Amino acid sequence: MLLAFRAGNIHSFRDELDFSMEATAQAEEGVPREVRWHQKVGSTLKVLPAAGVFGANGSGKTNLLRAMTALREHVLFSFRSGDPAGGVHRQHFRLDPAADDRPTKFEIDLILDGVRYEYGVSMDSEKIIREWASHSPKGRPALLFERCYGSPITFPAGKRALGRAVERITRPNSLFLSAAAASGHPDLLPLFGWFERNLMLAEASSRPQRWAYTTQLLHDKETRDSVHALIRAADLGISNVRIQPLDPKVLDRIRRAVLILAGREDDADGFPEIDLTELGLVLSHRGVKEDVEFGVAEESLGTLVWLGIVGPVVAALQAGTVLLVDELESSLHPTLVERLVALFQDPDANLKGAQLVFSSHAATLLGSGSGSRPLGRDQIWLTEKRSDGSSCLYPLSDLSPRREESIAKRYLSGRYGATPIVSHEEFVEVARLMTTCGRE
Structure with missing residues (x-):
């Protein structure tokens, strides 16, 4: 299951974003899954099966999902399909010229077959600057490899011979994880395989x-x-x-x-x-x-x-994989959307711990404050566009909404931010201009 995703200087996110699927004290009863994360008995984490991202049009909801997909594509294809002389294809923040020289960063935290993995990479438009991976089969993080541009890759004791063989075929603009999978590296194949099976993006x-x-x-x-x-x-x-x-x-x-x-x-x-x-x-x-x-x-x-x-x-x-869906409610009735989210929330329907991460404008998913909520307070994320055009992401739980709060009503009224600021007068003026043009 996906635990967390972090990224920076990617699409509309100039600064770092931090997205988490770990449950908080605000979680709805019965929704989080207890997932064992290493061999020690009783070592579990509470992980959410679904999360929704809400915000105004153009605020960055889709770009969060695309950032996850971008990491997946780098892992799967940077070695196999990359151009040796083509640099690194990245979609960095383009509204600030200073971002051209700053690296794009990705980090992901997940549990795979009862073992916690962490993987991260930073890159500019020419090369991979840093890349690393660790796992925790016995509770403490153990290094799988660490790569810094201009220095030999670091490997754990007993794994250096195979690591050096992969290092020789790894290009400056391709990921070591990708090259290791192509070489059949036994310690990294599970991590690569997770990216193959997960983070499919359903968009228009x-x-x-x-x-x-x-x-x-x-x-x-x-x-x-x-x-x-x-x-x-x-x-x-x-x-x-x-x-x-x-x-x-x-x-x-x-x-x-x-x-x-x-x-x-x-x-x-x-x-x-x-x-x-x-x-x-x-x-x-x-x-x-x-x-x-x-x-x-x-x-x-x-x-x-x-x-x-x-x-x-x-x-x-x-x-039991992670599915990404952009605008989940597009052309679907709100009740149908709620039932779809409920499939992932229901442990009897979702036996293997699949996760759904989606963007939406469907305020009905936020709950009215009475009865059960389609989404818990810690399953709601908000995006907002700053005055400089960059996006920011924050969890609703940071705003400490009360259990009985009508989140849908307060969201639509702008109490949590993440809603468009539109002027009725500007729309009326557009209508006047259109009328004037028609007469002419």
Whole structure:
């Protein structure tokens, strides 16, 4: 499970951000999972299964998710697909020229198979400046490696021979972790494998690939029933999904799209074009006398959005991975969004400790102050854009909201910040200008 993610000088975050999935004293009862983090009996951490990021448009919500994805892409592809003379591809903060010369930093803290891992890297546009990893199989952090530009890489005793062999093939602009995985380094393969399986980002631009992902899961007998059940549970009127025989060339494009989305292949040549109508999905709707089949082109946008999210959700719940979703509520009813979050919150539905990190404008997820909350007070994060264009991230728990507080109402009224500052007069003036232009 993901414990924490930190980054700096990435996208709209000029300064360092610190995001945590560890529960606090404000956690809702029964929501955090107790996760053992090393071999000592009784050594557990309380970890949250879901967290939502809220804020005004353009405040940095999406960029937090993209920062996580950027680290994943560096780990998976910097050695395998990087250009030896191409420098380091990074999306640093661009509104301040001084940020050009400052490094971009990433750190991640996670528990994998009962062992706590920490990994970090800093880079500029030319090279990797520092990179390190540690794990805690016996409770205390033990170094896996530490790399500083211009100096030999440090390895623990007994691991130096293999480490030096990997060091010789590691380029200045590629990650040692990536090169170590390509070389089959046994101590670092688990960490690399975590990045392969986790931090898939579901955003609008990837919807065609997610349709392909859902289609592939419908082809698989081990996941077909779960996907069917989640489609039916959404009350879209769909009683069944049938897949028509597909052309082998279409199947190949679907497989490649799924590999790219899952991080098993990079997109150097771009995503393969996937048209939803090519996927052969035929949806049956309940009729007065019998079910009636419809093509996907006849479905509503909300239905198509749901088809694109159910595949990644089923895969995350079955594998116990971290799923990132941008604008979770896009074209979906608030009740449906709440039920989706509840899947990750419910330990009976989420048996393997999958985690959902999402951005949203759906204030209904924040709770009214009476009854149970869709999200606990320590599961809510806020983004705000400063006057210089940079984003800042902070947890609602820092503001110490009371248990009975109507968080949704106070959020919308601007009590916690993270809401847009808009002027009615400016909108009226725009309307006047439009009217004047029309008359002319």
